[in-house]
Amino acid sequence: MGKFTFENRRSIRQYSGRDVEPELLNQLLSTAAHTQTMGNLQLYSVVVTRSAEQKAALAPAHFNQPMVQQAPVVLTICADFRRTSTWAQCRKADPGYDNILSFCNAATDALLYTQTFCNLAEEAGLGLCFLGTTIYQPQAIIDVLKLPKLTFPVATITLGWPAEEPPVSDRLPLQSFLHEETYHDPTPADIDCFYAEKESLEVNREFVCINNKETLAQIFTDIRYTRKDNEALSRTFIAALRNQGFL
Amino acid sequence: MGKFTFENRRSIRQYSGRDVEPELLNQLLSTAAHTQTMGNLQLYSVVVTRSAEQKAALAPAHFNQPMVQQAPVVLTICADFRRTSTWAQCRKADPGYDNILSFCNAATDALLYTQTFCNLAEEAGLGLCFLGTTIYQPQAIIDVLKLPKLTFPVATITLGWPAEEPPVSDRLPLQSFLHEETYHDPTPADIDCFYAEKESLEVNREFVCINNKETLAQIFTDIRYTRKDNEALSRTFIAALRNQGFL
Numbered sequence: 166m167g168k169f170t171f172e173n174r175r176s177i178r179q180y181s182g183r184d185v186e187p188e189l190l191n192q193l194l195s196t197a198a199h200t201q202t203m204g205n206l207q208l209y210s211v212v213v214t215r216s217a218e219q220k221a222a223l224a225p226a227h228f229n230q231p232m233v234q235q236a237p238v239v240l241t242i243c244a245d246f247r248r249t250s251t252w253a254q255c256r257k258a259d260p261g262y263d264n265i266l267s268f269c270n271a272a273t274d275a276l277l278y279t280q281t282f283c284n285l286a287e288e289a290g291l292g293l294c295f296l297g298t299t300i301y302q303p304q305a306i307i308d309v310l311k312l313p314k315l316t317f318p319v320a321t322i323t324l325g326w327p328a329e330e331p332p333v334s335d336r337l338p339l340q341s342f343l344h345e346e347t348y349h350d351p352t353p354a355d356i357d358c359f360y361a362e363k364e365s366l367e368v369n370r371e372f373v374c375i376n377n378k379e380t381l382a383q384i385f386t387d388i389r390y391t392r393k394d395n396e397a398l399s400r401t402f403i404a405a406l407r408n409q410g411f412l
Numbered sequence: 413m414g415k416f417t418f419e420n421r422r423s424i425r426q427y428s429g430r431d432v433e434p435e436l437l438n439q440l441l442s443t444a445a446h447t448q449t450m451g452n453l454q455l456y457s458v459v460v461t462r463s464a465e466q467k468a469a470l471a472p473a474h475f476n477q478p479m480v481q482q483a484p485v486v487l488t489i490c491a492d493f494r495r496t497s498t499w500a501q502c503r504k505a506d507p508g509y510d511n512i513l514s515f516c517n518a519a520t521d522a523l524l525y526t527q528t529f530c531n532l533a534e535e536a537g538l539g540l541c542f543l544g545t546t547i548y549q550p551q552a553i554i555d556v557l558k559l560p561k562l563t564f565p566v567a568t569i570t571l572g573w574p575a576e577e578p579p580v581s582d583r584l585p586l587q588s589f590l591h592e593e594t595y596h597d598p599t600p601a602d603i604d605c606f607y608a609e610k611e612s613l614e615v616n617r618e619f620v621c622i623n624n625k626e627t628l629a630q631i632f633t634d635i636r637y638t639r640k641d642n643e644a645l646s647r648t649f650i651a652a653l654r655n656q657g658f659l
Contacts, residue, residue, distance in 0.1 A: 171532065174446050195586045199421050200527065201542045204636055205581050210589045219593050248588065248598055248606070249632075255603045256629035261639020266646040269547050270637075273566070276520060277542070280447065280527035285418065295448045295524070300516050311594040319520070334452050339442045341495065342457045346466050347558040351495055356502045359495070382503035385496075389451055390517075392508020399513040 169288050175333050177292025178232050180325025185238045185291065190324075193289065197282040206249050208271035209278050212310045214239040219309065226305035227298040227321065236323035241299070241306060242279045244271035247315040262315060268411040272319045279320040292327035295320065301398050303405040314410035335363055416535050422580050424539025425479050427572025432485045432538065437571075440536065444529035453496050455518035456525050459557045461486040466556065473552035474545040474568065483570035488546070488553060489526045491518035494562040509562060515658035519566045526567040539574035542567065548645050550652040561657035582610055 194211060202208060214220055215238055223241075224233045233239055246267055250260035261267075279295075286293055299306065299321045306318045341351070341359035351359065363369060364381050373381055376388060386392075406412045441458060449455060461467055462485055470488075471480045480486055493514055497507035508514075526542075533540055546553065546568045553565045588598070588606035598606065607628075610616060616628050625631055633639075653659045 171443050171446050171528070176448050191586060191590070194590060196418050198583045198586070198589070199418050199580070201423050201530075203544045204632060205583075206632065207584050207589060210591060210595070212591045212593070212595060214593060216593055243595075245589070248603075251598055252603050252607055253629040253633050255600050256627035258627060258629035258633040259639070260633050261642050262637075264642050264646040266547065266642050266649050267637075269649065270544065272519075273523060273544070273547075276523040277527040277530075280524040281418070281531060283448075283524075284528060284531050297450045297517065297520070300513065300520075310591075313595060313597055316595065333446070336445045336452075337454050339438060339445070342445070342454060342492070343438070343441060344457055344459045344557075346459070346461060346463055348457070348459060348490075348560060348563065350560055351498055353502050356495075356499050360499055380503035380505060382500040382505035385451060385453065386500050386505040386507050390509075390514075392506070395508050395511050395513050399511040402513050402516065 169290070171284075173333055174287055175331050176294045177325075177327045177329060177331075178294050178323075179327070179329040180232075180236050180292060180323075181328040183237075183326045185324055185326070189289070190238065193282060193285050197278055197285055200278045200281040202274040202278070203270050207274065207278075208245055208249060209275035210243045210245040210248065210316065212241045212243065212312075214241065222309045223306065226302045226309070227296050228301075230296065230298070232294050232323040233296070236325045238324040240282075240322040240324060241310055241318050242275050242320040242322070243312060244268060244275045244317045244319050245315070246271050247313055250315055263410045265406075265412060268317065268406060272317070275319045279322065283322065286324060290326070291324055292329075293322050293324045295322060300402055303402060304408065307405065307409065312409070317406065317409050317411065335366060337363070416537070418531075420580055421534055422578050423541045424572075424574045424576060424578075425541050425570075426574070426576040427479075427483050427539065427570075428575040430484075430573045432571055432573070436536070437485065440529060440532050444525055444532055447525045447528040449521040449525070450517050454521065454525075455492055455496060456522035457490045457492040457495065457563065459488045459490065459559075461488065469556045470553065473549045473556065474543050475548075477543065477545070479541050479570040480543070483572045485571040487529075487569040487571060488557055488565050489522050489567040489569070490559060491515060491522045491564045491566050492562070493518050494560055497562055510657045512653075512659060515564065515653060519564070522566045526569065530569065533571060537573070538571055539576075540569050540571045542569060547649055550649060551655065554652065554656065559656070564653065564656050564658065582613060584610070
């Protein structure tokens with residue numbers, strides 16, 4: 166395998182039997198902590214899952230995607246104002262972080278930290294998959310990991326040594342997401358241009374056909390990320406935020 | 413200057429007169445797009461500010477931090493379900509992304525993308541500062557950059573070639589944010605251990621003294637991130653989310 170370059174990165178969902186040594190993992194987690202954070206407060210925490218029991222308990226919260234139980238390590242990264250608030254309480258200070266802005270500050274810290282960790286881990290030859298399902302059923306994760314108030318799971322990484330080398334995914338052209346000075350709303354002609362490659366890919370054309378849809382966009386709106394699901398999951402997300410003390 | 417290593421990274425707030433060449437910037441922005449995103453939809457956009465007029469217009473939204481007008485380039489990274497929704501509408505698909513879960517999905521994509529960009533830019537020798545102020549007065553940024561519905565600014569980066577080499581900031585020890593299998597709430601003794609180094613730093617002790625406070629934590633709770641500010645900014649944040657169609 167050649168030197169890692171970011172242009173060739175791909176998500177890895179199949180892992181070899183080799184363990185991720187705790188020393189390596191801890192070194193990567195420590196180094197990633199040099200990512201900038203709000204007021205240098207490091208408003209995040211990482212729960213490491215290695216036990217088969219805990220992986221099995223987490224799996225349903227991630228719609229039983231097989232990586233959760235197959236990966237040697239699962240990391241759940243949490244927005245965390247708990248530790249900072251406890252520090253304040255131990256130091257005659259009155260913390261005021263039980264609000265939505267503070268949740269967003271901590272979630273930002275946690276996600277930036279997560280991505281540096283991903284960059285470093287992939288550079289070290291590890292393979293990983295980011296599970297976007299983390300915020301779909303957060304209460305289930307909160308219960309399994311015993312996350313206290315003022316913490317909230319925002320990212321999950323399944324991590325191991327790669328046992329596959331899938332193709333690199335397509336990406337939209339730069340001009341589709343780059344705006345000079347002000348936002349320029351895409352015209353229908355722009356949309357045709359931006360999405361032409363994605364829509365022409367054989368794998369996507371087959372996906373449309375198998376699902377009896379007319380367009381690729383319908384795969385997303387009608388099957389993968391539907392209004393009905395998004396609205397139901399928005400309600401459970403809000404309820405979990407409230408339970409954790411951020412609303 | 414030696415090879416960049418992440419352990420030595422520091423935020424850069426002073427930039428040389430040298431411009432950031434558009435070719436280099438575009439290459440970094442393109443490469444960063446290999447970061448994983450939800451369903452490979454790339455739910456983000458980047459507004460590049462180079463004009464002095466637009467920098468001056470953005471500055472108040474960032475509490476007039478001088479980097480905004482001094483950096484050759486300011487990047488505002490937005491959660492963006494606009495382009496994807498327009499694509500859907502052009503393809504006989506009904507997008508259902510005007511809800512809080514979709515905002516969180518897009519914000520996640522945008523923040524992960526932002527951090528990969530930061531890591532690549534710093535590796536290329538650029539210096540940058542992440543402005544956490546972006547979500548404090550989002551409506552002002554929305555107005556200046558003419559951000560349409562279903563977009564929302566979540567990160568701002570001031571970018572240029574470094575004209576300073578500040579010391580590397582302290583970080584909390586790994587055990588302060590690492591939890592094995594389940595979350596372990598810190599005891600007062602843990603807190604003493606986790607925060608000992610930070611509290612003992614000369615710069616922090618002076619800061620406490622100058623501000624007539626008793627503890628470092630009070631600097632954060634009473635001056636930098638107060639309950640009153642957090643609650644007021646939470647209200648304006650929610651109002652901006654509503655204006656942009658995510659609530």
